[in-house]
Structure formats: structure tokens, C-alpha cells
Amino acid sequence: MRLLFPAILLLVSGVAEAAAPDGAVFVMYHRFGESDYPTTSVTLSQFDAHLALLTSGTYNVLPVSDVIAAMRAGTPLPDRTVAITIDDAFLSVYEQAWPRLRKAGLPFTVFVATQPVDQGTARYMNWDQIRALKAAGVTIGTHTESHLHMTRADDAEIRGELDRSAARFMAELGEVPTLFAYPYGEAGSAVRNLVIKQGFSAAFGQHSGVAYRSGDLYFLPRFPFNEKFSDMAHFRQRVDAMALPVIEVTPADPLVAANPPAFGFTVDASIAGLDRLACYHAEFDAIRVERLSPNRFEIRFPVRTTAIAGSAGSFTSAEKGVWQRLFTDQASGRSATIVSPSRASSSVRSLLPAIIWRSSFTYSAPFSE
Numbered sequence: 299m300r301l302l303f304p305a306i307l308l309l310v311s312g313v314a315e316a317a318a319p320d321g322a323v324f325v326m327y328h329r330f331g332e333s334d335y336p337t338t339s340v341t342l343s344q345f346d347a348h349l350a351l352l353t354s355g356t357y358n359v360l361p362v363s364d365v366i367a368a369m370r371a372g373t374p375l376p377d378r379t380v381a382i383t384i385d386d387a388f389l390s391v392y393e394q395a396w397p398r399l400r401k402a403g404l405p406f407t408v409f410v411a412t413q414p415v416d417q418g419t420a421r422y423m424n425w426d427q428i429r430a431l432k433a434a435g436v437t438i439g440t441h442t443e444s445h446l447h448m449t450r451a452d453d454a455e456i457r458g459e460l461d462r463s464a465a466r467f468m469a470e471l472g473e474v475p476t477l478f479a480y481p482y483g484e485a486g487s488a489v490r491n492l493v494i495k496q497g498f499s500a501a502f503g504q505h506s507g508v509a510y511r512s513g514d515l516y517f518l519p520r521f522p523f524n525e526k527f528s529d530m531a532h533f534r535q536r537v538d539a540m541a542l543p544v545i546e547v548t549p550a551d552p553l554v555a556a557n558p559p560a561f562g563f564t565v566d567a568s569i570a571g572l573d574r575l576a577c578y579h580a581e582f583d584a585i586r587v588e589r590l591s592p593n594r595f596e597i598r599f600p601v602r603t604t605a606i607a608g609s610a611g612s613f614t615s616a617e618k619g620v621w622q623r624l625f626t627d628q629a630s631g632r633s634a635t636i637v638s639p640s641r642a643s644s645s646v647r648s649l650l651p652a653i654i655w656r657s658s659f660t661y662s663a664p665f666s667e
């Protein structure tokens with residue numbers, strides 16, 4: 299079975315509403331200054347610039363667990379809340395990212411797959427280094443044992459991965475992490491339910507988007523950054539993004555078999571400007587959005603979707619009502635969510651639901667390797 303990530307981008311721009319700092323932006327990194335892995339690494343100068351912006355006074359960088367706790371409790375989050383996550387426990391986290399984050403005074407979470415650490419994999423941290431991070435206040439999260447494709451595994455295999463990684467964390471760190479990140483960001487309802495049963499407080503995908511209180515805490519979006527797409531205009535757009543809260547998303551399971559899927563959602567009644575909601579797909583550019591009622595929308599894919607990997611995705615942003623081509627992410631085959639840089643006069647809310655479907659098409663460019 300191959301997995302395919304279609305790139306669907308939904309935008310709505312409109313007059314900024316009074317309010318509701320209702321969301322949080324989770325940013326995601328893998329490697330730092332490892333230029334031989336450009337699709338998963340940022341350069342050190344890019345990372346320095348990101349941290350300079352995050353410490354400029356405009357943003358509220360909180361620990362992931364604080365954001366999750368606030369979302370669970372219904373406590374308001376400050377506007378421009380950002381939380382930093384790093385996947386895979388690469389050595390460059392310890393050598394490059396940590397000193398910079400520590401100097402900047404920014405909290406962060408590292409999601410660790412235990413097996414590569416246990417095996418002493420080249421350019422991964424060892425347990426002493428992970429313990430040093432934890433002792434300094436860095437949050438350690440779980441990323442399974444072997445970094446498997448969870449949607450391709452059966453229940454027993456997944457439970458084994460979760461149990462064995464939990465045992466390794468207990469042995470090495472003295473506690474089991476409460477946060478989880480799906481390897482490759484891949485999850486479906488069955489996988490999600492197993493993660494919930496394991497007792498985690500939240501779980502992350504790696505589909506672009508802004509998390510919000512009424513959203514799914516067990517399939518949280520994150521904005522990934524790599525060398526190609528980490529310039530400051532790109533970074534600023536993402537950390538300034540606002541959520542588009544939706545309910546009644548169909549299909550309910552992001553891992554679907556139908557191609558194309560019958561995709562629909564209902565936008566929260568507090569959101570204005572829905573007459574300008576638009577949907578973009580990496581292959582087709584604009585695709586038809588049918589408005590069934592004031593807040594209910596369904597997406598009409600023109601044809602069966604084909605492989606994204608290798609295709610030229612195009613993305614568009616609504617700035618002042620003018621649709622503009624923005625960029626193409628050929629490296630990862632994934633889309634990104636575009637938001638208005640000037641929220642004073644208008645806002646663009648973005649939603650990028652992760653739809654992962656089983657198909658015979660080749661999917662060859664996992665972002666997180």
C-alpha cells in the first residue's frame with residue numbers, strides 16, 4: 299500500500315473579526331545545519347533568523363504542554379501563540395539547535411523514536427544527550443520505537459511499538475512521555491484510537507495548518523521548515539497564521555480509500571468572509587468549492603487525483619482579494635498554508651486537513667526520514 303498526500307489549500311480572507319485568539323501555531327524542524335539533508339534541515343542562519351523573529355516581542359512561544367493544557371481547559375491563549383517541535387532526535391538538535399534555543403530562552407519539544415537511539419545510529423543523539431536536554435527542561439515526546447509507517451501496520455504491531463518505546467523511555471528517562479508525534483505525520487482513525495488508548499495527551503501530524511481549541515488534539519497540524527522554504531517571508535506567514543475552525547469534516551477518517559474523496563466541512567459560525575473561501579490543490583490549482591448552506595462546504599475534485607510526488611504543485615494566496623501564485627513545493631510534494639501578512643486590515647484563515655488515502659500511486663517523498 300502506498301500513501302498519497304494530496305495538497306489541499308483552503309483560504310478565506312475577510313475583514314478581521316474582533317477577536318478570538320483561538321489558535322496556536324506549532325512549528326516543526328528536523329535537522330539543523332545539515333546541508334546534505336536539505337528537505338529536512340534548515341540552515342543555521344535560517345534558524346537564527348526564525349529565533350530572532352520569535353523573540354522580537356510579537357510572539358508568545360509556549361511549551362507544547364502548556365498550549366495543550368490551555369486548549370483542554372478552554373483557557374484563552376495569547377494572540378500569536380507559537381510552540382516549537384523537533385522530530386527524530388538528530389545530533390544537530392543537541393549540537394546546534396539546543397544552544398541557540400537555550401540562549402533565546404525558548405521552550406521546545408523533541409519527539410524521539412527510541413530504536414535509532416538504542417542502535418547508536420549515526421548523527422542521532424544518544425541517551426546521555428537526551429537526558430541532558432530533559433534535565434535542562436526540554437520536553438521529550440514519543441515518536442514510536444522504529445519510526446514506522448503506522449497506517450501500514452496492524453493493531454498488534456502498533457501496540458507493540460508504543461509499549462516497547464514507553465518501556466525504553468521509562469528505563470532511560472524515568473518517565474513515559476505524554477506527547478506523541480506520528481512518524482511521517484501519517485495517521486488514520488484506527489492509529490489515532492490506539493494512540494489515545496495509550497494515554498497520550500496530544501498527538502501531532504505534519505500537515506500544515508493552525509491548531510485551534512475545538513480541533514482534534516490527536517491529529518494536530520504543524521508547519522514544517524526546511525532549507526528551501528524557510529526564508530523569513532515564508533516563516534512569518536506561517537507564524538502569523540490564524541485558524542479556520544471547522545466541524546463535521548467528512549470523511550471523518552483522514553485515511554480514506556475513495557479517490558477522489560467526498561470532502562466536506564462546516565466552518566465555525568464565528569468566521570466571517572466565507573463568500574471568499576477558496577480551495578487549491580497542488581495539481582489542479584483552484585478547484586470547485588460548493589457551498590451547501592451558509593457554513594457548509596464540499597470540495598469537488600475534478601478527477602481522480604494522481605501522484606503528488608514529482609508533480610508541480612502550485613499554491614495561491616489571497617492578498618487584498620487578488621489571487622497570486624506563491625510557490626511550488628516540489629521537494630516534499632506537500633503543500634503549505636498561506637496567510638495574509640497584514641492582519642490589521644484583513645485576515646486569511648487557513649485550513650489544511652490531512653487527507654491520506656490508500657492508493658496504488660507512488661508516494662515517494664516522505665518529509666521526515
Ligand SMILES: [Zn+2]
Nearest residue numbers: 385386481666
Ligand atoms: Zn520523524
